[in-house]
Amino acid sequence: MMSKDFRLELTQRPRRLRRTASLRGMVEETVLRPEDFIAPLFVVDGKAPPDEIKSMPGVFRLNLTDLVRECRALRKAGVPAVALFPKLEPRLKDEEGTEALNEDALVLRAVRAVKKAIPELTILTDVALDPYTTHGHDGVLTAGGDDVDNDRTVGILSQMAVLQARAGVDLVAPSDMMDGRVGAIRRALDAAGYSGTGIMAYSAKFNSGYYGPFRDAVGSAQAAGTRLLSKATYQLNPANRREAISEALLDEAEGADIVMVKPAGMYLDIIRDIREATRKPVAAYQISGEYAQIHAAARLGWLDLARCRHESLLAIKRAGADMILTYFAREMAEALR
Ligand code: PBG
Numbered sequence: 352m353m354s355k356d357f358r359l360e361l362t363q364r365p366r367r368l369r370r371t372a373s374l375r376g377m378v379e380e381t382v383l384r385p386e387d388f389i390a391p392l393f394v395v396d397g398k399a400p401p402d403e404i405k406s407m408p409g410v411f412r413l414n415l416t417d418l419v420r421e422c423r424a425l426r427k428a429g430v431p432a433v434a435l436f437p438k439l440e441p442r443l444k445d446e447e448g449t450e451a452l453n454e455d456a457l458v459l460r461a462v463r464a465v466k467k468a469i470p471e472l473t474i475l476t477d478v479a480l481d482p483y484t485t486h487g488h489d490g491v492l493t494a495g496g497d498d499v500d501n502d503r504t505v506g507i508l509s510q511m512a513v514l515q516a517r518a519g520v521d522l523v524a525p526s527d528m529m530d531g532r533v534g535a536i537r538r539a540l541d542a543a544g545y546s547g548t549g550i551m552a553y554s555a556k557f558n559s560g561y562y563g564p565f566r567d568a569v570g571s572a573q574a575a576g577t578r579l580l581s582k583a584t585y586q587l588n589p590a591n592r593r594e595a596i597s598e599a600l601l602d603e604a605e606g607a608d609i610v611m612v613k614p615a616g617m618y619l620d621i622i623r624d625i626r627e628a629t630r631k632p633v634a635a636y637q638i639s640g641e642y643a644q645i646h647a648a649a650r651l652g653w654l655d656l657a658r659c660r661h662e663s664l665l666a667i668k669r670a671g672a673d674m675i676l677t678y679f680a681r682e683m684a685e686a687l688r
Contacts, residue, residue: 385429385684406564428684432473448483487571489527509539516545537606552607555595558586561640626671635672
């Protein structure tokens with residue numbers, strides 16, 4: 352029979368340090384700051400008002416004027432950096448992604464506008480062809496059309512990176528997962544006189560189902576009439592851990608300044624592995640599907656948005672990320688103030 356005054360004789364009672372808010376604060380191991388976040392932003396041409404992405408509540412495609420306004424608000428909230436993603440009109444897309452090398456391309460005009468208005472804000476741009484190709488792949492296709500032509504793609508990406516550096520980008524972010532692209536981009540940047548422009552490599556980018564809302568946002572889901580888009584020949588298999596570490600080490604050897612893991616929340620083990628394998632800063636990208644899931648459940652009344660937002664980001668930082676790309680950047684930064 353268990354008596355009412357049953358007592359354990361414990362030396363260690365871990366709950367002692369959870370007794371008051373002040374004690375809990377003293378032993379808190381991971382703390383989120385506005386400086387931890389990078390805000391991905393979608394930009395469109397023209398003068399249309401902000402256009403909300405259906406599967407990403409609170410995320411809008413912005414024209415250049417609204418983009419600059421949003422960047423000012425982010426800066427004011429203490430967010431140090433933005434990652435710009437263009438959404439092109441379909442008429443500008445082709446098989447080869449030609450528009451990516453237009454010196455007056457939308458994303459380059461966006462970079463110049465933001466740099467001019469808020470010079471101290473760090474700007475990242477994606478180096479990949481998916482917003483520019485009719486088929487939505489990150490590169491140009493082989494003659495047979497059933498694969499991406501790795502080396503020809505890398506040649507184009509290197510030129511793209513130079514255009515971005517010339518427009519004033521601080522960090523180019525190759526997100527295509529082609530072999531050898533970090534080294535080629537580094538050489539191209541240096542040869543063009545941009546040795547100060549950094550590379551944040553999407554090193555461990557997995558072939559994820561959770562990119563769905565992003566592909567809606569930039570219109571890269573799949574071209575009308577073609578077979579379902581699979582990026583499995585270049586993005587990592589979600590089953591693979593050693594391969595992810597090896598990709599990060601390769602990118603470091605090729606000249607990456609920062610290595611990234613993407614998605615973030617389902618890949619915390621990979622973030623930790625890469626944190627331990629390299630001394631470079633590690634970034635993690637909490638992607639569109641992670642954001643959409645939290646919002647969808649909150650809308651149904653099944654999860655508390657503010658708590659789960661905070662917890663999801665805290666977990667990514669605890670796993671070892673030095674910086675986090677997240678669509679929650681502004682609201683988190685504002686909530687932390
Ligand atoms: C493609 C790219 C993708 C994202 C960033 N750059 C998606 C893809 O590979 O199709 C995803 C970001 C997100 O889902 O939030 N170069």
